[in-house]
Amino acid sequence: MVITSLENDKVKELVKLQKKKYRDLTGTFLVEGEHLVEEVFKSGLVINVICLEDYNCNYDIPVMYVSYDVMKKISSLDTPPAIMALCRKKDDSIIGNRIVILDNIQDPGNLGxxxxxxxSFNVDTIVLSPNSVDLYNPKVLRSTQGMFCHINIVYADIIETINMLHEKDFIVYGTNVVDGVDVRRVSPSKYWALVMGNEGSGVSSEILDLCDNNLYIKMNSKVESLNVSIACSILLYELGRLDG
Amino acid sequence: MVITSLENDKVKELVKLQKKKYRDLTGTFLVEGEHLVEEVFKSGLVINVICLEDYNCNYDIPVMYVSYDVMKKISSLDTPPAIMALCRKKDDSIIGNRIVILDNIQDPGNLGxxxxxxxSFNVDTIVLSPNSVDLYNPKVLRSTQGMFCHINIVYADIIETINMLHEKDFIVYGTNVVDGVDVRRVSPSKYWALVMGNEGSGVSSEILDLCDNNLYIKMNSKVESLNVSIACSILLYELGRLDG
Structure with missing residues (x-):
C-alpha cells in the first residue's frame, strides 16, 4: 500500500521530526538518500525505511511506501530522495583516548x-556542548557523509568533561591564535582532548583557562583565523602524525 | 535622500546582481556586511556603498541610503545587513610559484x-575551471571572510593551464585517494600547482593523467575521503611546511 495523503498520521509524525524538539521527544531522527540510509542501516539504528512507490528496496526491514508528494513533505531537501530512514538516536558515552570537545559550534556544515x-584521524569520542547545533539536524548528518555512525558522540557540559578527563591524566589542548604553541612542535601525549570553539568567538576564556596547552597553526599573518572545521582537521592530522 | 521604493531603477539594477548572468554582464558584484565591505574597500574595488538610513557611514566614497525594505530586497541574507557595497570584479592573472587549481568545485562554502x-598558506594564485561555482556568489564571498581580495583568482581552462605550468617547470600535484603518495613524504618543489577536484567525482582522469604526482593524506580506511576543502587545506599546510 502506498501512502499518498499528507494528512496520514504516520506522515505527520515523520514531518514533525524536522524539528529538534520532536527528535528529542521521540529519540528518533530521519536520514535522507541511499548513501546515508546504507551507513545508518549498517549501524543497526534504522527502525524502518520510507521509499518512493517505484523504488526497489532491498532492506530486510519494514518499508513504508509513499508518493512523491509525501516524500517531498517529509524530506528537508528541495529535491526529495527516493529513500529515507526513520532511525533511533545513538546512545554513546565518552570512551577512548582521543577526544574532540566542541564548544558551541553553530554551523551544521562545520559540525558535519x-x-x-x-x-578520518582516529578520534574516539566527540563531546558537544549542549548549546551546539543538533547532531541530528539533516544538514549535519549529510555533511558527515554517514560517518556519525562510526564515532561516539555525546552531549555533555564542557567544564565537567575537562575536569573528568584531567582526573584520568588526559592532556587537554585548547586552541588560541594569539597565544598558542605551533602544533608541529608538540609531541602528543597518549591521552589527549582537543577543544575547538565557536565560529565567531573561539574557545571561551573560562574553558581556555582549564586547558593545559594552547595549539596554533602557523600561517600567513594577513589571515585572522582558519575556518573552524579546517583548523580542527589540521590539528587532528598533526596530533595523529606519530601513528604507525 | 533615502531610497524607499523597490521600483527605483538603481535598486532594480542592484537586485539583478543576485544573478551570475548580470554580474558577468556588468563586471560588478555585491558584498554584504561591515567586515566584507571593509576588506573589499581596502582593495580599492568598491564603487559605492549602500547603507541603511540610520547607519553611520565613514567611507569617503558615494553612499546610497536605503530603507530596510529596500536593503532586504537587495541582500541575499534573511536578515539584511546595515551596509553593502557595489564593487567591480578583480582582474587577476596567473602569477607566483604556488598555484591551486580547482576542477569543477560546486559548493559555495567549499570554494570560499x-x-x-x-x-593562510601563502598560495599565490587560484585557477578555477569555467564550470565551477561563481566566485562572486554571495555565499562564496562570505565563506572567504574577505580573503578573496588577498589572492589572485582566475577562471581558465585547466588542461591549458597545466600545460602552460609544465612549460615553466612547475610540478603539478594531483590528488587521488587510490594511488597517491603520502604528502608527508613529498619534498615540495619551489614551483608547484595542486589540483583539487569536484566534491562528488574528484579530479577527472584526463586531468590526473597530466599530473606529475598524486598526493594522498594518510587516514582511517573506514573513511572514503575527506571533504574537499579539508583535504585541500591539509595538503597546502603540508606543502608549506618547509617555509621559514
Whole structure:
C-alpha cells in the first residue's frame, strides 16, 4: 500500500521530526538518500525505511511506501530522495583516548565536516556542548557523509568533561591564535582532548583557562583565523602524525 | 535622500546582481556586511556603498541610503545587513610559484573556505575551471571572510593551464585517494600547482593523467575521503611546511 495523503498520521509524525524538539521527544531522527540510509542501516539504528512507490528496496526491514508528494513533505531537501530512514538516536558515552570537545559550534556544515575528519584521524569520542547545533539536524548528518555512525558522540557540559578527563591524566589542548604553541612542535601525549570553539568567538576564556596547552597553526599573518572545521582537521592530522 | 521604493531603477539594477548572468554582464558584484565591505574597500574595488538610513557611514566614497525594505530586497541574507557595497570584479592573472587549481568545485562554502585557507598558506594564485561555482556568489564571498581580495583568482581552462605550468617547470600535484603518495613524504618543489577536484567525482582522469604526482593524506580506511576543502587545506599546510 502506498501512502499518498499528507494528512496520514504516520506522515505527520515523520514531518514533525524536522524539528529538534520532536527528535528529542521521540529519540528518533530521519536520514535522507541511499548513501546515508546504507551507513545508518549498517549501524543497526534504522527502525524502518520510507521509499518512493517505484523504488526497489532491498532492506530486510519494514518499508513504508509513499508518493512523491509525501516524500517531498517529509524530506528537508528541495529535491526529495527516493529513500529515507526513520532511525533511533545513538546512545554513546565518552570512551577512548582521543577526544574532540566542541564548544558551541553553530554551523551544521562545520559540525558535519568535523565529525567526518574526526573519524578520518582516529578520534574516539566527540563531546558537544549542549548549546551546539543538533547532531541530528539533516544538514549535519549529510555533511558527515554517514560517518556519525562510526564515532561516539555525546552531549555533555564542557567544564565537567575537562575536569573528568584531567582526573584520568588526559592532556587537554585548547586552541588560541594569539597565544598558542605551533602544533608541529608538540609531541602528543597518549591521552589527549582537543577543544575547538565557536565560529565567531573561539574557545571561551573560562574553558581556555582549564586547558593545559594552547595549539596554533602557523600561517600567513594577513589571515585572522582558519575556518573552524579546517583548523580542527589540521590539528587532528598533526596530533595523529606519530601513528604507525 | 533615502531610497524607499523597490521600483527605483538603481535598486532594480542592484537586485539583478543576485544573478551570475548580470554580474558577468556588468563586471560588478555585491558584498554584504561591515567586515566584507571593509576588506573589499581596502582593495580599492568598491564603487559605492549602500547603507541603511540610520547607519553611520565613514567611507569617503558615494553612499546610497536605503530603507530596510529596500536593503532586504537587495541582500541575499534573511536578515539584511546595515551596509553593502557595489564593487567591480578583480582582474587577476596567473602569477607566483604556488598555484591551486580547482576542477569543477560546486559548493559555495567549499570554494570560499579553500580561498581562505589558500591565503593562510601563502598560495599565490587560484585557477578555477569555467564550470565551477561563481566566485562572486554571495555565499562564496562570505565563506572567504574577505580573503578573496588577498589572492589572485582566475577562471581558465585547466588542461591549458597545466600545460602552460609544465612549460615553466612547475610540478603539478594531483590528488587521488587510490594511488597517491603520502604528502608527508613529498619534498615540495619551489614551483608547484595542486589540483583539487569536484566534491562528488574528484579530479577527472584526463586531468590526473597530466599530473606529475598524486598526493594522498594518510587516514582511517573506514573513511572514503575527506571533504574537499579539508583535504585541500591539509595538503597546502603540508606543502608549506618547509617555509621559514
Amino acid at each position: 565536516t568535523i565529525i567526518r575528519s574526526s573519524v | 573556505t579553500i580561498i581562505r585557507s589558500s591565503v
